[in-house]
Amino acid sequence: MDRLISVVGHTALDCIVDVERIAGKNESSPVIDYEEHPGGGAANIAVAIARLGGKCQLISPVGADFESSGYENHLKEVGVDLTQLYRLDDQKLSKAFIFNDREDNQTTYFYWGASSKFKELEPRPVDFVHLATADSVYNAKISQIAGFVSFDPGQDLVTYSKENLETILAHTDILFANRHEIKRVSEMTGKSFSELKAIIATIVITYDSEGSRIHTDDEEYLIPIVPVKALDPTGAGDAYRAGFLLAYTRGYPLPTCGKIGATVASFAVETRGPQTDLPTWEKMQARYEAHFGKLEPR
Template sequence: MTEMISVVGHAALDYLFEVERIASPNESYPILEYETLFGGGAANIAAAIATLGGNASLISAVGNDFEHSGFESHLENIGVDLSLLYHIEDKKCTRAFVYTDRQHNQSSYFYWGSSAKFPELEPPEVDFVHLATAEASFNARMSKKADFVCFDPGQDLVTYSKENLVTILDNTDILFANRHEIRRVSSMTHRSFEDLKNSIDTIIVTCDAGGSRIYHQGSHIHIPAVKVEAVDPTGAGDGYRAGFLVAFKKGFSLETCGKIGAVVASFVVERTGCQTNLPTWEIMQKRYEENFGQLP
């Protein structure tokens, strides 16, 4: 396998609004503040991998505004390989609009835009792929082409057919999911967690502040979360996956991979935005050793 980690899924522009109140139909309230940030699960993971010094290629469908939005130059400057992008000329980039009021209630809207073209696209041939949140049929076809497959169903799991989900799981080497997603995967496929552990080499279950658990060949390891002053939990899972995968490609033990993932996630939550506080390997290592001792 090459050192390249190909990441499949969304590259999205995130619009985050602070509002006085969440409006009901036919109501209007002031927007107090707003930010436009770079996001999308696949872009978040690819950006974090590249910032850590890993080799990341982004496989995504981007719109005709990808260049002038600044997204393209942002990823290029970090060092993400964009040679496998699909440029959809008649669509705008994928966007997420999130409105949060003073009581932290939220209302969200997602514009698929260029990502809506995924079902029509032919996946490329790659060695090592991470399937982030994306369109189900593309991920299923991608899982059959790659030599090594990591899968993160994420919030798009509700859009998967049983057939596509089973295809992906049958080709998955590493599964990342939270506890709710594991339950949904089991329900959708009629496979118990024991069945999943028996058929997938490594399963990582994230538990928010409870850290994560890594299940591998009959054993499991608990990885504690790294405690920091959290500002925004969005993107923590993407940071964890990026740290884990870079460490995995470097040949570290699964336990060390999980700890590195936890450290990277701790940086992400310290700032608003999934790509605004990504650490380099050296910065990550310093915090790792503060929390877990000498990096092996």
């Protein structure tokens, strides 16, 4: 039976806007088109795990518009466990406003909404938790009462205090970061990459189109991307982490976890929106085997 994966972080609506160019200060730019999609890093990961057939629980504050927006019903239909949501009737859902221009430049504005209350909330103990982009105070609390911790500070790393970051890292079993974030983690903690590897069993660093690298204390695995025609990069990292974590809890070796993550990510970038066309395990396996060869039994 699959292990329950609890995912902590944002549940948000993503408003993706295509513009002629990113406007500067006191400037305007024509909007070509826009779409609204369910998003938020934690919810993206939870949905991807559920689509793959895994057991997933979302731990996130949501606002009064959670039901009326259709988001609640969407998560229920996918099969995400919502029993640990914090329902805040005096708040709105978090919302990301993502602007993309014709040259693939991107600017994002994020409205925290219900997520701004994270630091006031008290977590309950969990078995296996992934800390997605979210509030550092809450993440530090839950990291100390979880059985196993996966951590992805993401773009909210700039809001972390050194104390909270060090508390989380001291309890982290898997750390996910991109090349910029891992450098920032080293700078904030004063620890070299070698020192980080000594205290964290597995570190996964993503390099966009160059794939990812999985580091343990004495091994390094290079994981290539699965090439597809990319339409929208939003949510690719979340899909990667979902595939990786489900494979990890199912007992696959680390290189296979990375390849499964890369395969799931390839589905996310093919369509607009981070949750639009996430695969079942069977669809993922077919693409995995077409690209990497047979997916051996765990």
